[in-house]
Amino acid sequence: EKLNVVILFGGKSGEHDVSLESAASVYRAIDKDKYNIHTIGIAKNGKWAYCSCGPDEIQSGKWVEHEVEGSKINFIPSQKGSVGIELNDGSLVPVDVCFPVLHGPRGEDGTIQGLFEMAEIPYVGCKVLASSLAMDKIMFKKIMDFEGVPQVDYVYTTRFEFSDDPQGFADIAEERLRYPMFTKPANMGSSVGISKVGSRAELIEGVKNALEYDSKVVVEQGIRAREIEVAVLGNSEVEASVAGEIIPCKDFYDYEAKYLANESKTLIPAGIDKELENTIREMAIKAFKAIDGSGISRIDFFVEHESGTVYLNEINTMPGFTKISMYPKLWEATGVGYRELIDKLIKLAMEK
Ligand code: ADP
Ligand code: MG
Ligand code: MG
Known part of the structure; x- marks a missing residue:
């Protein structure tokens, strides 16, 4: 009896393309004698699609053209035994385990993990709390x-606090830390929104830039x-x-x-x-x-x-x-x- 494994890839985050690479790699290597592989892609616009494709289509981004028309992904149980992928003939592929090969916000931050918990689908990786x-x-x-x-020394601020008094926050940062410092959005990855700053003007600029990605920013001692x-x-x-x-x-x-x-x-x-x-x-x-x-x-x-x-x-x-x-x-x-x-x-x- 083979396990039905869903490889879930793509996503709305800035790390969409990295996810495609990882997912294609997993698909190529996974033991097909042990597992039935199903692929669900999340497009950059957030749309989910069950597709019938191989690793090459995942990697190239062509998987979107291989969506299985009419199929439905039922991950929230409306009634007992309805979790899985419903094909257009009405039959249901049960999902035994999901491998979310997704990075960044809405991939490794606990949100999709919460969806799996709701649906009672086992999934690879950290649970909701650890992820977030x-x-x-x-x-x-x-x-x-x-x-x-x-850890290196740090201070942090929020959009609300900072916009109220940017100089006040810079005072606090300069009291605690020396230049260079690193300004980072609290929730992100792949170095997106991160700057190395060497002066007060750059610090304020760096915090503003990080606030484009999240409402909270951390400033760290650069080492x-x-x-x-x-x-x-x-x-x-x-x-x-x-x-x-x-x-x-x-x-x-x-x-x-x-x-x-x-x-x-x-x-x-x-x-x-x-x-x-x-x-x-x-x-x-x-x-x-x-x-x-x-x-x-x-x-x-x-x-x-x-x-x-x-x-x-x-x-x-x-x-x-x-x-x-x-x-x-x-x-x-x-x-x-x-x-x-x-x-x-x-x-x-x-x-x-
Ligand atoms: P991400 O989660 O986006 O990977 P990191 O906190 O790992 O963010 O920072 C990205 C990179 O920035 C690090 O790999 C390192 O090269 C550099 N960096 C981050 N913080 C510091 C620091 N405090 N001192 C020196 N370099 C840093
Ligand atoms: Mg990271
Ligand atoms: Mg890092």
Whole structure:
């Protein structure tokens, strides 16, 4: 008896195209002897479509032309046994598990996870609370402070407070932090809306820019640091991969350095000594458990150049998942191949 797996991809967020790449990769690698694969795409305008397509159509964006006309996606149970995909002949494909290969707001922020909870469909990855905590940089920092996990200093503001008194907020930031600082929208990813600022005028500009993406903004102490990442896997029993390192091709790892320039490098294992690596792996597991994470996450750290101090940067609950993305590569280097990794994630989804 094969499990019916839905690969869900696309989405309205700025990370739509990244999602297509990841989903095509999952489709190519997933064990077709074990699973029936169904594909549901979310277009950039937010429209959902059940489509009959393969990985090439997903990757190229042509999947929209392969929508199965007349089919309906019934994810909210109106009556018992009605959850799944209803085909045009009226028959129902039950969905056993969903793999939401979606990034950013409305993908890894708990909203779609809430939909799966309502429909009682098992799904890969973190649940509602962990997803939204990891997505909101301010709430995330508060939890990590509470847990005693080291982070760079920060201050934050809201659209309402800031527009009332921008100079007052700049005073508070300058009292707490030194330039350069980083201004970030609280809820975003892929470095969208983030600026490195070197003066008061730039700070105010950076906060204004971040406010275009969210009503809350965090301002962080900018540091010179190596960027170290760890992959975690598990529900109640959590394992951490070897650590990897990002070597951005630009001043910082912005959107262009991540996806466009194609010249940023990754180093696996990271160029740090074993003792430090183990400390970081333990911190990764601690942070993941602190938000009550499940399944998958990539935990990102800074190791400051001058001092060697380790700071937690963030948790990404649905990290890039192409075969050559950091998360799968970290597991590959730890001894878990890509296909096996997908298997484990589906198993963890069913157990959660
Ligand atoms: P996102 O969730 O969009 O990936 P991050 O908080 O990871 O946002 O920031 C994106 C990148 O900006 C980081 O990978 C790093 O290169 C740089 N960066 C962010 N915060 C700092 C900081 N406090 N000091 C130095 N560099 C930073
Ligand atoms: Mg992020
Ligand atoms: Mg990041």
